[in-house]
Structures are given as C-alpha cells and as structure tokens.
Amino acid sequence: MKKNIIFVVNPISGDLDKSDLIEAVEEFATTNHFDLEVYETKGKSDIKEIQSLYNQYQPERIIVAGGDGTIKMVAEAVEQFDVIIGILPAGSANGLSVDLNLPTTIEENLKIAFSNKCIEMDMICINGKKSIHLSDIGLNANLVKNYEESDTRGFWGYALQAFTTLNQSEEPFVATISANNETVEHTARMIVIANSQKYGTGVVINPNGVMNDGKFELIILKNLDLLLIGKIITGNMPIDSDDVVIISTDKANIKTDYPVNFQIDGEYCGAQSNLDIYILHKQMKIAIP
Template identity: 75%
Template sequence: MKKNIIFVVNPISGDVDKTQYIEATKLFAEAENLEFILFETTGEDDISKIKSLYNQHKPERIIVAGGDGTIKMVAEALEKQDVILGILPAGSANGLSVDLNLPTTLEENLNIAFHHNYMEMDMISINGKKSLHLSDLGLNADLVKNYENSEIRGKLGYALQTFTTLTEMEEPFSATIIANNQTIECVARMIVIANSQKYGTGVVINPNGVMNDGKFELVILKNLDLITFGKIITGNMPIDSDDIEIISTDKAIIKTNTPVSFQIDGEYCGPETQLDIKILHKQMKVAIP
C-alpha cells in the first residue's frame, strides 16, 4: 500500500503563482512512490478541513507552501499529531524559513521537506494565539499595520512605511513586565516576543534565540531613535546598549498603560493592553537542512 503525502498550499500568499510548486511537489511525490493529496486553502474553515484530511490519510509528513501565516495554521491544525512539517517558503513573510536557514531554490527545499532531519520546535502562546517566531508591541506593529493598508508591496513598500511609521511615531509607552518572579517597570518604543533570532527581512533582533530550548526572549527597545532603528534594520543590533534589555523566560505577563499596537508573525492584531505569554515546548516537528 502506498504511503500518503498531503500538500497544503495557500494559492494567494506572497503574490506568487503556485502552479510550479504544485507541479514540482507532485512529481517529487510520484518519484518517491507517495500518494499525492492536494489541499488549497480558502480562508474558510481551513483548520478543521486539514484536521479531517490528516485523520483520513495519516501521512508521516505534510508539505506546506506559503508564508508564516499558512505554516502556523497547519501547525495549529496538527498540534496533537505526530507529523513532520516540510516547508516550501512562498509567502510575503517567510520569517520562519529564514530562521531555519532553508535554502532559496524550490528543488533544494523539496529535498529537505521530503527527506531531512527534523527539529522539535517550540511555539509561543500569546493571549491564546500561537506565535512561531516573532511578535511585538509598539513600533514594528505600527509598521505592519501601515504596510497591510498600503498599496505597495515588497521591500520598497516596507521602506516607505518605515519612514511613515517613524515620522508618525507616538510617545513611548510604559510597561510592567512580570517574568522570572520579578516585576520590571520600563518605558519602551517596542517590546519583541521572540522564539527565534531574525525577522523575515533577515534582521537579527534576538541574537540569543534558540527555537527549541523551552524559552522565549523579551527584547525591550527603550529608546528607538532613528540611529538605533537604522542599526537594527541594517543588521547591526547594538546588543551592549543601555537602550536594549533582553529577558529570557518561559512565561511572562506584559501590561501597558495605554493600548499599544500588537502583531504576531507579521500579522497585525490590533491594540492590546495586556499580554499573557507562555512557551509551548516542542510543539511542532519541522524538517530542517
């Protein structure tokens, strides 16, 4: 009896035509003597459909073509199952694949997705929502919101919105952070909740991030002037600066004095005044080089 492989694709992520992904994956599956089952997301009830498809076919691996949002959705659908996720980066935000050091070509990624070792990766729960790699309060979330509302996509879109976001910057917010049995009061421009090291643009924000150590980091950026922000965007994170504090923990509560913009993995979630955060250790198996 043939083994199965399920291929989940988000047809509209990242403005990329997915036909080549579907064709290439199908050919690869046939060469491996696997039964190829295609599922295209629609945004309607995808999680329960993926669950029932998994229960019906019980594959050892599920291949996902899409960005962070699609990967996260599949991970949520399969969180109780013993299944390995193979990733073909194809979204507008591919932060996770950057963090996993996945290569750029489809051919190489297919090989990894079908064959390679896997790592048991942590996820973070924030107010009950799942985060794979980086969420934040403050300035970058404003940037994500502005980018989502803008017409121009890609790196140019981000650059333009970075300028807009910085020129419209609000006052810093005050936050109370409870973590590791300590309470910290701080004034910040941005607080990053990081399971990993880099944003999808390749910018390192959390140099100590390890995705399967049972911890996450809170990176508190206190005084984000143009120079510091410029350093971060160009990949020169000023670690030893007094303006940046990093807390490593497995659970935390953040309360802010005013509602502050919040985003999870590149998706704007609206303003929040309290975040309850905890690590979900070894939550998903993902194929790595």
C-alpha cells in the same frame, strides 16, 4: 509500500501563482514514490478539513507552501498528531524559513521538506493566540498595520512605511513586565516577543534565540531612533547598549499604560494593553536542512 503525504498550499499567499509550484511538488512525489494529496486553503474551516484529511490518509509528513500564517494554521491543525511539517517558503512573510536557513531554490527545499531531519520546535502562546516566530508591540506593529493598509508592496513599500511610522510615532509607552518572579517597569518604543532570531527580512533582533530551548525572549527597545534602527537593520544589534534590555523566560505578562499596536508573525492584531505569554515547549516537528 507508498508513503502518504498531504500537501497544503495557500493559493494566494505572497501574490504568486502557485501552479508551477504544485506541478514541481507533484513531479517530485511521483519520482520518489510518494502518494500526494493536494489541499488548497480556502481561508475558512481549513483546520477541520486538514484534520479530516489527516485522519483519512495518516500521512507521515505534511508539506506546506505558504508563509508564516499558513504554517501556523497547519501546526494548529495537527498539534495532536505526530507528524513532521515540511516547508516550501511561498508567502509574503517567510520569517520562519529565513530563521531555519532554508535554501532559496524549490529543488533544494523539496529535498528538505520530504527528507528525514527535523527539530521539535517551541511555539509561544500570547493571549490565547499562537506565535511561531516573532511578535511585537509598539513601533514595528504600527509598521505592519501601515504596510497592510498601503498600496506599495515589497522592500520599498516597507521602507516608505518605516519612515512614515517613525514620523507619526506616538509617545513611548510604559510597560510593566512580570517574568522570572520579578516585576520591572520600562519606558519603551517596542517590545519584541521572540522565539527565534531574525525577522523575515534577515534582520537579527534576538541574537541568542534558540527555537527549541523551552524559553522565549522579550527584547525591550527603550529608544528607537534612525541610528539604532540602522544598526539593527545592518545586523549589528547593540545588545550591550543602554537602549536594549533582553529578558529570557518561559512565561511573562506585559501591561502597558495605554493600548499599543500589536502584531503576531506579521499579522496585525489590534491595540493591546495586556499580554499574557507562555511557551509551548516542543509543539511542532519541522523539517530542517
């Protein structure tokens, strides 16, 4: 008996041509006797289309080729269904695949995406929007905004924007944070809302993060100079320093004294002054190595 698989591919993510990828997936499916239905995202009404494909084919898996944004969209489309999502990293922001320690070659990723092992992963809801990975308010969100608006891509584009962002950064903001039945106030440069451990660049920002423990972490960076950024980038997150506070919880509210730039999973979401956050426990099944 053949098994149905839906393959969702974002044709434009990460500026890569996807035809080779689609070919590799089709070949793998044929060899392993899977029935494959390919769906290319269009950027509008994708969720409805994926849901109707799901109802039509009742697949046992949905394979996704794209970045964090595409994965999240598919997870939202199938949140009512019992289906495993397999990931083929192919976006500009592949934070989740870095966190899951997915390999770099397409062959290895195909085996994992189509194979059996999976975890039930938490997601975070922030002001009604879903986050699978890392969101933040403050300096990094400014960087994401500057990067989206700039012409230089890749690592150097990022480095250039990091420098510009630091130079232009506004005053620190004052955040009033309610979590675990207490309210604290911190002056901060950036607050990370983390379900997992590291940014897509491989930088560990939340060393104690676990993706399926029913908790998320707020990492409050009170000061952010080049020295601290250097430490974080080189993987020496100074969790015991006075500049870093970590709160682990399942729900929280953050109010800031002025609207501060905010991003979810690498997507800029405007300036915000109030964030309502709670965990969505075991929200999606993801295939892992």
